[in-house]
Amino acid sequence: MSHVTMRSGEIQRYSANERTHHWITAILFILLAASGLAFFHPAFWPLTALLGGGSWARILHPFLGVLMFVSFFLLALRVWGDNKIEAHDREWNKRLGDVINNRDDNLPEIGKYNMGQKQLFRVLVVSIIVLLISGVVLWRPYFAGAFPIDVVRLAALLHSLAGFVLILGIIVHIYAAIWVKGSIRAMTRGTVSHGWAQHHHPLWYRKMTGMTK
Amino acid sequence: MASMQSLDVVQRSATTTTPPSVRASGTEVAKLIDISKCIGCKACQVACMQWNDLRDDIGSSVGVYDNPADLTDQSWTVMRFAEVTAKDGPMAGELEWLIRKDGCMHCEDPGCLRACPAPGAIVKYSNGIVDFISENCIGCGYCIAGCPFNVPRISKRDNKAYKCTLCSDRVAVGQAPACVKTCPTGAIMFGAKEDMVARGEKRTADLKERGFKNAGLYNPQGVGGTHVMYVLQHADTPDLYSGLPKDPTINPMVSVWKGVAKPLLSIGLGLAALGAFFHYVTRGRKEVSDDVQRGA
Secondary structure, eight states: OOOOBOSTTEEEOSOHHHHHHHHHHHHHHHHHHHHHHHHHOGGGGGGGGGGTSHHHHHHHHHHHHHHHHHHHHHHHHHHSGGGOOOHHHHHHHHTHHHHHTTOOTTOOOOOSSOHHHHHHHHHHHHHHHHHHHHHHHHOTTTTGGGSOHHHHHHHHHHHHHHHHHHHHHHHHHHHHHHHBTTOHHHHHTSEEEHHHHHHHOHHHHHHHHTSOO | OOOSOTTOEEEETTOOSOOOOTTOOOOOEEEEEEGGGOOOOOHHHHHHHHHHTOOOOOOOOOSSSOSSSSOOSSOSOEEEEEEEEOSSSTTTTSEEEEEEEESOOOBSSOHHHHHOOSTTSEEEETTSOEEEOGGGOOOOOHHHHHOTTOOOEEOTTTOOEEOOOTTHHHHHTTOOOHHHHHOTTSOEEEEEHHHHHHHHHHHHHHHHHTTOTTOEEEOOGGGTOBSEEEEETTTTOGGGTTSOOSSOOOOHHHHIIIIIHHHHHHHHHHHHHHHHHHHHHHHOOBOOOHHHHHHO
16 A cells, blocks of 8 residues: 655545545535525525526536536545445444544544444445436436336435435535544645544554554 | 416415415406317317417327327317217217316416425416416426326427416406317306306206216315316216326325425424534534644
8 A cells, every 4th residue: 555654744645636536526516415405495596596597507407416426436436445344343333422422532443434434425325326316317308208207206205305315414524524623634635644543543544654564 | 477467476386485465366266178068179279379379380190189199388288089988978888079178277286386496487376377487497397296187398499397377367357268268169168266166066967967977077176176177077087088187186205395305304404504513512623632643
């Protein structure tokens, strides 16, 4: 495993390509969530302005959706291997209450991602697959007309539920990044502190620093 | 079309406050279509085209009398011809032609309006007419999913949804819809809903006397009643009339989607964001202690 030793006290977590890839997906998500919420509840209708008004939001949303699906899945493939659930993750999960309350002493040692991140990963994969399939069924004027009306109705319901789950997941994702101090830098500059890595992801830290194989 | 009765709106799509309704008249109108009097001349289709300035593409024969074969963005009403063997009535056992003038039913509880995400793209006036205000339409097709009668059609030219307006522009100035005006047999009637119900029931009684024992007025309560009603010779089997639904309702999936899910999930997302904020305020950030930082 190649890793670059950064300025003293820093350790590389994401490469420039990984960061770019993440943020392309994130920007697409923001545009999709804004327009999707606008179609869901009138309280969010002004968000259509982000895509140039109601009709443009309707036109662009599905195309952006396909792009996000592709971008997300390529990103998911990059992190797939690091998201396998292992025994220490289950142990860590038993102490979720302590984690939430910032009582981090003697937590089981974990790798690059914790159980929360791994579960979020699964939620995102499933919800984005549901969103793509139901989204194609809803897509006017191109595809919706080819499906029986009850299938379109089911797709509308599933699309809104999956969209809700995805947005909820991303709220958790964004807050976790803010909450766990030093995390955002991993996705903006690519690095974390040694202390951060050692504290939150000790197995990954040791692997990166060559302390273990 | 554009709203012709802008201060007379009792329901407005994707709007959570009371729409402008200061001029709400309170008099509900209805069109009554007496299928037992229809001769299938299609004058109503022509009048609809003429008044609304609509010209559908010239189609091709599909082997039945229906022409055009279906509702389109340019054909807001279509006569549907069903040839059946009469199961009861004076013509029992003989060929019977059931000709239904199809189009928007102007539901009291319009599924299209409930499903529509664009504020003000669909309105219902106090007289009961459900109107598409097409300049606000975004072309998403949710109205099609919401409609229990398969009526709205999206134009390939401008991607807006269209349907019968019940000639809201004519009704606004005290005139009857164009199809009513033109019908040569008086099969299409228009007036106060109350009067049309009474007339429909009287006609139903007449038909029963003449042997149509299952005659009835089609004013389905599953959608709160409709502002276009039919007198049917065989009201027990509306399906005979080119698939007129027996008990139409807004589909439960649409009701959940644009009913309970809409506010609940929206509030859920707000609560999640709020919960995160208060977690931050009460529990604070997860910081790596100085010892670990130094030891690293």
